Structure formats: C-alpha cells, structure tokens
Amino acid sequence: MQPLERILVVTIEQAVAAPLCSSRLAAAGARVIKIERAEGDFARNYDTAAGGDSSYFTWLNQGKESACLNFKEDKDAAVLRAMLSKADVLVQNLSPGALARAGFSTEALQQLNPSLIVCNISGYGAESNVAHRRGYDLLIQAESGLISVSGSPQAPGRIGVSVCDIGAGLTAYSGVLEGLLKRQLTGVGEEISVSLFGVAADWMAVPYMHAEYGEGAPEPVGLKHPSIAPYGAYQCADGKQTLLSIQNEREWQRLCKDALQAPELLDDNRFKTNNSRVEHVEALEQCINDITSTLSSEQFQQRLEDAQIAYGAINRASDLKSHVAFKSADYQTVDNKSLQLPAPPIQWSTPVDTSGKKTPALGEHTEAVRSEFSNIL
Helix, strand or coil: CCCCCCCCCEEECCHHHHHHHHHHHHHHCCEEEEEEECCCCHHHCCCEECCCCHHHHHHHHCCCEECCCCCHHHHHHHHHHHHHHHHEEEECCCCCCHHHHHCHHHHHHHHHHCCCEEEEEEECCCCCCCCCCCCHHHHHHCCCHHHHCCCCCCCCCCCCCCHHHHHHHHHHHHHEEEHHHHHHHHHHEEEEEEEEEEEEEHHHHHHHHHHHHHHHHHHHHCCEECCCCCCEEEECCCCCCCEEEECCCHHHHHHHHHHHCCCCHHHCHHHCCHHHHHCHHHHHHHHHHHHCCCCCHHHHHHHHHHHEEECCCCCCCHHHHHHCCCCCEEEEEECCCCEEEEEECCCCCCCCCCCCCCCCCCCCCCHHHHHHCCCCC
16 A cells, blocks of 8 residues: 555646656655646657657656646636545645636635645745746756856856756655645645745755855855865776765775875875865865876775775766666656656655556546546535
8 A cells, every 4th residue: 555545636737846746646646636738738848858758747747647627717617626625635836826816725725625735836935026937947046046056166057957846846745745744633734835946045054154154155166065175076097087075084084094095195284174175175186186097987986985985986867777776667658658767766665566657648537537526516
C-alpha cells in the first residue's frame, strides 16, 4: 500500500512548480486529476526530447489523468465544483486571484468542502506589490540574488536547471503533506501558499546574513567555496578536474600528508586554519595544483579515497547513467514509448509498482471525469 492511496488531488497547473508537487503526490499513490485548457499545459510543447514528447512534461506528469475543462462556463464549472467537493487537495498555480475571479476562492471552496487543502503556488506571492508579474525561474534566480552568488567571477550565471521551480514544487509538496497531517488532528483543511521568490530568498539566508551583518555577500567563485578552503576543482595531468572538499583540520592534515604527500604545507603559516587558507586561497590553490598536475585524475582520486577525503568528478549529463549511484525508472510517453529516466529520489524498502502509469494525452480522461462527477452536486 502506498501512503497517499485514496487521496484525491485536483490540480490546475502548468509549467514546472505545481506539476512537480502533484507528480510527487501521484508517485506516493494519490489519484491526480490534471485540469487543462483546451490547448493544454504549455509545458507539453517545450521540446521534443522525450521520444517526441516534451522532456519536462514527461518527467512531471506520469500517472495523472488529464481533463480539459473551461470552468468559466457553467457546465464545466459545475463539474469542477463537484470534483472539489470530493477532493482532498487542490494544487494550483494560476495567476494570483484568477481562481477566485472564476468563482473558486479558497473561502468558497472550504465552505463547499471543509476538509479541502488548497495549495497555491505563485512567483512572488499573492500579497506582494509584484504579485501580478510573471514569476519565471530565471527571473526569480535574478531577483532573489541567486545569480549574483553563482557562476564565476567573470560571468555570474544561471543555475543550469530550473532550480527555483523545482524548489517551489518540492516545498509545496512538503506543505501539502504537512496539511494532510494537520487535517488528521483537526479534521479541517488548510490554505497553503508557496512562492518561488520566497523559496529562493530562504536559500539566500547565508549570503543575506553576510550582506546585512557581515562584511558583504560573497561574490561568484565558480568551482570554489566562498568560506571554506580547500574546496574546489583541481587540474590533473590527463586534463580532467577533480573536486575535493575539506571540512575540518583532521581532513586538512590527511590531505596534506596522504593525498598530496606534501606534509610541509602543514607548517606554512598561511594555511594554518581555514580562515587563513581562505585569505590566501590563490597561493593555496597554486600549491595544490602544482602537485595534482603531475597525477592522473585516477591516481589523485585513489589517493583521496585512501585518505578518506570527500571528492568528486565533474561529469556531464551524458555521464549520469554510468554513475555507480544512478538508479533509473521506466517512464511512458503519451504514445507509450518507454524511457529510462532518473528514478524518483524517495526509495521505499517495498518496491512500488509503476506499471501502467504514463504521460496522459491532452484531455484523455475528460469524458470519464465528466461522467464521474457530473451528478454529484
């Protein structure tokens, strides 16, 4: 049995954040009915990388039902109202206020169904002066300051995946789970609101504290760490780079003695403490690179392994499937093509049967949903 079996989720969603939230609910066993416009979730058309389908849409919509409803019309509004009278959860990421203007405010819905949990996902939050603005991932990365601490000193850069969308979706998922737990105690539903900006701002807590209370926020440092050294990428003789991370003085000693085989570094006053190493990081990196440039990446990584120093290779997306920690799962496209994609990150001791789950075609379940819910109210 899955933890969310018998939970009904209605989702009015598009793009990434809300679909990710509801995809995690579906993966945990919930029944998820996705309400789409006649033209569909625009993420259906982002690309054709998933065997002709959109990569984002395939990733985020396995096992959902798709129903096309125009709830601005009375007939479809009645169907949606009937669905929500029976639902446990509503997830929505329409523009703030749009659902209320269509007659589905949280107050009205919780009068209809007092146990309903409503999860609103937005760019900047419904209460802010910029609530009306489009809150797309790259814009949030920029406005939250995330870009200002990312990339290299010469070129601050976007995080290479839609990290604010993903963070908001996962935060909303945890919020919905908390809402379901609270409902077990109180018997009543809850309204939960998550914004991409709020999630990104939370992640910026450490740079923010440096900016407000310290000596200024860290600048982009590329493959380095602004406050720990050594922590970064080092060039090896075969042209490959190896990342390593030192977290304490015991590890620093093992790095120098066993991995670098340069115990004299321990006697260098510039490198006595982490703070002094950060202060003299360029000299430190030169010393380390002088040694690693004489070793192949395999040799250096073996030394790090033997010295119990944290390290990693700088892989590409194409290297992911060959990593020893990689697990895959079967995903099905709209046309039932099978794709092996990264497995969901929550792994249960009892394997979950995902057979029969696929990406829904646009409106694939519309008539079945209409039939099921048309005569409830």
